[in-house]
Amino acid sequence: MLIHTLTSNYYGSNCYIISEGDHAILIDPADAGLVRDFLSREDLTIDLGILTHEHCDHVYGCSAIREEYNCKMIASRICDINLRDNKKNYSRYYNSFIEIQTRLPVDTQSKMDPFTTYADEVFENEKTLEWCGHIIVLRETPGHSQGSICIVIDNSYLFSGDTLMKDDSTETHFIGGDKEQLAQITLPWFKTLPESIIVYAGHGESFRLGDKL
Ligand SMILES: [Zn+2]
Secondary structure (H helix, E strand, C coil): CEEEEEECCCCCEEEEEEEECCEEEEECCCCHHHHHHHHHHCCCEEEEEECCCCCHHHHCCHHHHHHHHCCCEEEEHHHHHHHCCCCCCCCCCHHHHHHHHHCCCCCHHHCCCCCCCCCCEEECCEEEEEECCEEEEEEECCCCCCCCEEEEECCCEEEEECCCCCCCCCCCCCCCCCHHHHHHHHHHHHCCCCCCCEEEECECCCEEHHHHC
16 A cells, blocks of 8 residues: 655645555545646546545645546535535635735635535544455544544554644634544544554644654
């Protein structure tokens, strides 16, 4: 199994393409152009897309990729509801948010139009999938947003979205963020996982779970 990282211009979010032979799973298609370029070089069939949460910097390319590669997108039920609202997915505010953060006008490559999208399949709490001989667990991990999930593959790799990052603490100030849910539901679950798990976060570099907790 190979893990490819595509880092977008949208606040530097990471899209991951996990491949096994000529099959692949896509996590967080933020920049459809980057995904398209990658897939034109590697001859892969996308079996499934997974969305870690509803924020626009992770899902801007969701609709384009679904149409072009005919792959269904899976997310938590709450994530799907929030994707359908350009305030809750933050795309309505994205350009001004970046201008406030950087104190510079947004460059054309990083500009975003307000949009809505959706998931084709939803789950609540936890869902287990089998894919090309791998076990994939999807788990709701509220805290950063209402619809946040984490993805664990073979109890060895954790795709954490914005729920766990190497250098930053988890941001809980956006709409739907909840410090208490993070502390009471999500952090205790992380502690049940092997410390040796490698975490692939929504932004920044990967790291060992035990080094963060
Ligand atoms: Zn986020």
